[in-house]
Amino acid sequence: xxxxxxxMKEFSKGIISxxxxxxxxxxxxxxxxxxxxxxxxxxxxxxVIFVLTLSNVLISSVRHFIPDNVKIPAFIVVIATFxxxxxxxxxxxxxxxxxxxxxxxxxxxxxxxxxxRATAFASKNKVLPSLVDGVGMAVGFTLAIALIGVLREIFGxxxxxxxxxxxxxxxxxxxxxxxxxxxxxxxxxxxxxFLVLAILLAFFNSRKIKKQEKEKAARKKVAASKRAxxxxxxxxxx
Amino acid sequence: xxxxxxxxxxxxxxxINNIIxxxxxxVCPFLGVSNRIEKAMGMSVAVIFVMVIASAVTYLLYYxxxxxxxxxxxxxxxxxxxxxxxxxxVEMVIKKVSKKLxxxxxxxxxxxxxxxxxxxxxxxxxxxxxxxxxxxxxGFFVAVTSALGAxxxxxxxxxxxxxxxxxxxxxxxxxxxxxxxxxxxVAAIMALAFIxxxxxx
Numbered sequence: 001x002x003x004x005x006x007x008m009k010e011f012s013k014g015i016i017s018x019x020x021x022x023x024x025x026x027x028x029x030x031x032x033x034x035x036x037x038x039x040x041x042x043x044x045x046x047x048v049i050f051v052l053t054l055s056n057v058l059i060s061s062v063r064h065f066i067p068d069n070v071k072i073p074a075f076i077v078v079i080a081t082f083x084x085x086x087x088x089x090x091x092x093x094x095x096x097x098x099x100x101x102x103x104x105x106x107x108x109x110x111x112x113x114x115x116x117r118a119t120a121f122a123s124k125n126k127v128l129p130s131l132v133d134g135v136g137m138a139v140g141f142t143l144a145i146a147l148i149g150v151l152r153e154i155f156g157x158x159x160x161x162x163x164x165x166x167x168x169x170x171x172x173x174x175x176x177x178x179x180x181x182x183x184x185x186x187x188x189x190x191x192x193x194f195l196v197l198a199i200l201l202a203f204f205n206s207r208k209i210k211k212q213e214k215e216k217a218a219r220k221k222v223a224a225s226k227r228a229x230x231x232x233x234x235x236x237x238x
Numbered sequence: 239x240x241x242x243x244x245x246x247x248x249x250x251x252x253x254i255n256n257i258i259x260x261x262x263x264x265v266c267p268f269l270g271v272s273n274r275i276e277k278a279m280g281m282s283v284a285v286i287f288v289m290v291i292a293s294a295v296t297y298l299l300y301y302x303x304x305x306x307x308x309x310x311x312x313x314x315x316x317x318x319x320x321x322x323x324x325x326x327x328v329e330m331v332i333k334k335v336s337k338k339l340x341x342x343x344x345x346x347x348x349x350x351x352x353x354x355x356x357x358x359x360x361x362x363x364x365x366x367x368x369x370x371x372x373x374x375x376x377g378f379f380v381a382v383t384s385a386l387g388a389x390x391x392x393x394x395x396x397x398x399x400x401x402x403x404x405x406x407x408x409x410x411x412x413x414x415x416x417x418x419x420x421x422x423x424v425a426a427i428m429a430l431a432f433i434x435x436x437x438x439x
Contacts, residue, residue, distance in 0.1 A: 025418060028269065029354045033262035072351070073322050080315040088311065103361045106314040110354040112266060190260050191429035198415075198422035206414035 007132050014136030021144035022204050026112040031145050032193035034104050036156075039165040041149030043097040045142025047090065047105065049135065051082045052114050056134030058082075060122040075118045080109045097165045113141060151187075151196050158182035243372070244383045251387035254436060257355050258395045259429040261362075264355030268396060269421060271346070273407075278400035279393070284346040286389030288328060289356055292321050293385035296360045297378050301369055317360050322351045359388045399424065 020026045034044045055078050059066075066074045087105045090098045098105065108114065117137055122130040153160055154175065163171035186192050257263040264285070271277045296317050304310045329347045333340045350356060363385060368377035402424055411420050 025269070026266075028265040029262050032265060073319070076318055076322060076351075077315060080318050084312060084314050087314070103358055103365065106317075106361050107263075107354050107358055109314055109318050110352045110357050112352060115352055186430065189429075189433065190262065191426045191433070193262065194422045194426035194429055198419045198426065201422065202412075202415045202419040205416075205419065209413055 007129070010129055010132045011136040014133065014138070014140040015143060016140070018137075019140045019144055020113045020137055021141060022201065024116075026116055027141060028197075029107065030104055030111060031148060032190075032197060034101055035145050035148040035152055035193060035196075036188050037153045037165070038146060038149040038160055039162065040097070040100050041145040042142065043090075043094070043165055044101060044104065045138070045145055047086050047101075047108060048111065048114070048141055049138035050086055051079065051108055052117060052138040052141075053131060053134040054082050055079045055114060056117055056122040056130040057127055059118045060125055060127050060130035063123050066123075071119070071123065072115075075115060075123075076109065079114050079118070083108045094165070094167050096167070100165050113137060148193075148196055148200065151200075152192055153188075155182055155184050156187035156192060243376075243380060247380050247384040248387035248390070251359075251384040252391035252394065253432070256391045256395060256432055257359065257388050258392060259425070259432045261358065263358040264353055264392060267349065267353055267355075268399065268425075269418060272396055272400040272403055272421070275397070275400045275404060278396040280342050281346045281349075282389070282393035282396050283342075284350055285353065285355060285392055286386065288321070288325060288347075288350050289359055289385050289389045289392075290382060291328070292317075292324055292356055292360055293363050294378070294382050295324065296320055297363065297368075297381045300364055301374065313364065314357075314361075317357060321356055321360070325351050355388070355392060359385050395428070399428070 014020070018024060021028070021031050030044055030048075034040045055075075058078055059075060083106060086108070087098075090101070090105060117134060121133045125133070150160070154177075158175075158177040159173040160175050161171075161173040162168060184192075187196065251257075255261060258265065258268050267281055267285075271281045299316060299320065300310065300313060304313055304316060325347055329340075332347075363381040366381075366384075368380045368384075371377065372380055399421075403421060406420060406424070415423075
């Protein structure tokens, strides 16, 4: 029972409390570059889930054989191997996605999240926790970039297209809004990536600040009531 | 083969296809070391250095080894290994040659291995097919020139951005926008300005 709770925690920390994009601020390049539409974000997310999970599992299973001074190069080779596999699979089964993601597929190798999890978690923990950590972190990353992708696509084009990049078999779009408010062209361009990420980060920051203030106020209240109790006790003693 | 090819290569990779603002490569160091001008300049010099050497080496490796042997599918693994060992090598050489330069650049060099700008520019150069367009050796020089341009573009943006950030430190900014969010807004405005350069080429 104890262990089960632990795994749940390992899994959910990647999604909320240690979200790679919104909290740790790692892997910003793909978060900005491939989030023009929801589908490209999801495609990138799936690739990252695949690579991060497998690399975490492999690295944690060979962690006792890798000497400390060649740790980073060894990890990079492992990651690069999985990225190469993913690249070939994408090219074969989802050519539209392969073209849309372009050089950002090989660049998964230098995505800081993957190397970061390898050094910070997989090289120190057993296989199963590493697997859970990898899946959690990658899902958190995917949800974060999907959120950016949805906002950019809705406000940039007023619709959400499906079947364009992912091989779903059907093609079309939902939520077609014909309004100038939902047709902000810059959001689909490079500037929009920076802008949407900035707004989201500011939003999460303001929530964090509010939470901290609440905690501070609660702590002050507790301290004040303690002091009052102490004073009352003193009076009684006197 | 005229000089215009090189000028175009430099200008297009430096301004029109700026690696930070239009391709989003190297955003991590862009946000990480841009709070002070000296730091930003140290990082830029290290990036230009490694980027140019890495492009030259990977170009030769790709067209003399990987392509003839028909194993170009392992290019990503080969390139990242080249970059990682190059960074080590450059670090050792600089340490031996100039203590002063090492003190300036030393801390930035290890960070460069995982800087996606380097691997990105290398991959872009191979994808651009300079070999087919200009021939083997001319293509080599065009690839190196555009890597230099990309590095200069990185340095230019990092310099401008760190200057702006030094002034932002003294500006009254709402607490939740402080730090990274406001920097991203600055980057967005700079990216908007760079859209205007798109028409030059």
